[in-house]
Amino acid sequence: MRIKNYYKNLPHKTIERLSQYRRALFICLDNGKTHIFSHEIAQIQHITPVQVRRDLMLIEYSGTLRKGYNIQDLIDVISDIIDDKDGIKAAIIGMGNLGRAVLKYVRGKRNKLEIVAGFDSNPEKIGKTFEGIKCYSVEDLEDEIKKQNIKLGILSVPGDKAKDTTQHLVNAGIKGILNYSPKPVNVPDGVYLEEYDMIxxxxxxxxxxxxxxxxxxxxxxxxxxxxxxxx
Amino acid sequence: MRIKNYYKNLPHKTIERLSQYRRALFICLDNGKTHIFSHEIAQIQHITPVQVRRDLMLIEYSGTLRKGYNIQDLIDVISDIIDDKDGIKAAIIGMGNLGRAVLKYVRGKRNKLEIVAGFDSNPEKIGKTFEGIKCYSVEDLEDEIKKQNIKLGILSVPGDKAKDTTQHLVNAGIKGILNYSPKPVNVPDGVYLEEYDMIxxxxxxxxxxxxxxxxxxxxxxxxxxxxxxxx
DNA sequence: TTTTACCTGTTATTTTATTAACAAAAATTT
DNA sequence: AAATTTTTGTTAATAAAATAACAGGTAAAA
Known part of the structure; x- marks a missing residue:
């Protein structure tokens, strides 16, 4: 039997790969495939078939011998694990090139992650709409985060703004921050932080x-x- | 004695952290500091002081007891290891938001990495200059890469262009690719590939x-x- | 029908990465 | 001048991640 919340002990690396598998699977599905072998997934991701099978073992998903894995099923299982069933609302802070790049990346992806607001300090950007997302003033950051129940903050501001902006996000009760800015930031316990530095x-x-x-x-x-x- | 080329066995994670340490050190230097303790570096990077000391041990850099590490010295030692002394030329393929974001990130950083060209398929962008970098047509990709001896390709094209563009880069004799596009790509042996997916x-x-x-x-x-x- | 090839699922092993433990040395305090 | 504190450098232990090994079952081929 599947133990309740077993997925809470999944290795971090497995979580990352599940997200990657799912995206690869969507593409295969679009190409009309219904089943896929572990070695096919492995080749796309530049990893070994064993690793794929091991990851799927950890999430207790079984394929069919000599037929491989049912793509749609596997997508559903992965989604069950990594997606919040009510969805998670996110905001992008810093609507420069990087922020807008992230926005384009995420838009239209079939996951439960919804970017609902952008923030910037540049008056020319405030009030405008990017990819269907409204850009607010950073002055309204704390209020909007609370009002819209935004849980995830995507930080794409310049390095010198990173620290202050983080503080505002924390004040507003953000639950997780993905920091794309070039400077590491600090968050209190209970806020999940991922630094993602391009350099x-x-x-x-x-x-x-x-x-x-x-x-x-x-x-x-x-x-x-x-x-x-x-x- | 320092063994010749000892640094070729450094763990991948250590290489990543050295790059991060160096950037933190530059900032400290700018703030007028001359020395820094392992626990200070650790705090900036959200890691333990032991890890910092261990990394520095691996690169055979010694600090001064009770005084810490000389920032300028340490920057020099790290640079000696991770930088190519003649510099490495890089090109950005895909001058959309993401490509331009990377360009801004890298510009002015004190390392030996030099972005010398951009490429795009959009006629409106071709011939233009972004952050001082000229944008060429992707049609000229192979020629320019060879002519300018560009060794590193930064891939920031949309997913559906990733595969073809990679092939052109490989044809041109590129030595390393950093793939920011949402689709994994394949390269032959001898080309170093790093997939860096934002999603x-x-x-x-x-x-x-x-x-x-x-x-x-x-x-x-x-x-x-x-x-x-x-x- | 038997054999062969193929592919999954799982346990065991190895490798890589992180953390703990502690000796030694310099500055500071008593 | 002895004791204490602080901080480095290194080895030892632990934890995390990846790989190898292999049992078992199914389809296809002989």
Missing amino acids: TTLEKVAFYIKMNEEMEKEASKKDNPEKGKGR | TTLEKVAFYIKMNEEMEKEASKKDNPEKGKGR
Whole structure:
């Protein structure tokens, strides 16, 4: 029997992958597929089939031997776990390029996450509508968050505004913050925080490019005297 | 003695944190500080002081007892490891909101990563300049990448263009790709790929908000009969 | 009908990452 | 000058994540 709330012990990485699986599954569904093998999901996500099966084992979803997983069923099971059944309302704070990019990303995705408001300090943006979302003044931040029962704050303000804005969000009783700004912020216990910094990943890629090049250079140095038998 | 190329075995997570430390250190330096303790770095990054010290141990950097780490020195050591000394040239493919957001993020950061070109398919954008970076037609992608010796491609195109664009980047001999687009892409061996999907993190935050709420609800159910001795 | 190939589900093992524990050394206090 | 505090650097222990190994069952092929 499925233990009640078993999913509360799912590894963080599994949660992330479930979200990714679901998006891949939607695409497959749109392409007319009804079933999918673990190795197919794995290939899309650049992971191993075992990992896929292990994740699905953890959420106690079973496929059919030699037929794979029923895509629609699996989507439903994943959604049951990761979505709030009443939906979660989110706001974007900072309607610059980044904020608007996130808005476009999220719009039309088939999940229970609903962006209901944007905030900015720029008078030219206040009152305007982006992708169907109204942009309020940051001055109204606390009021609107409370009024509309917004639980998730997407922080896409410049670094120097991050700290203050976070404080306002916390004051308003926000439940989770996704910080896209370049500066880490602090939140009290009970507020879930995820820092999502674009520069780190960029510098990481640059590092591994550099490292690969250096390793190639060394390999060719070593190979040449021996007339390069390696590949 | 520092073993040559010791840093090639650094854990991936350490590489990520080094990038983060460095940015935090720049800010501290700007604020007039000269030294910093491990617990101070830790607090900024929401990690433990042990982890900071362990990372610095791995890069064989030593601080001064009871004085902490010399900020400028540490910045230099980290830079020595993660930066390519000749710099790495990067291009942004897709000059929509996301691409321009990344551009703004990176501009003026004191690292050896240089964004030298943008690409887009929209005729209105081609030939224009964003943040000082010229936007080329995607048709010229392969040529420009080769001509300018661009090694890092930042993919910020819509999902349906991701696959084709990646192929062009690979054809042009790109060394690393950071994929911000909502669809995973495939690259051959020798090309370093990092998928950096905004939705996953967003859904993760939503999940933990939901979970925290459910746990609170349960806790209050359990607490009430006993007149709530918990805090 | 038997054999083979294929694919799932699960446990065991290995690897990677984090945290704890503590020795040593310098500044500060008593 | 002895004791205490603070902070580093390192090793040891634990936890989390990924991978390997393999049992078992089903469809297809021989």
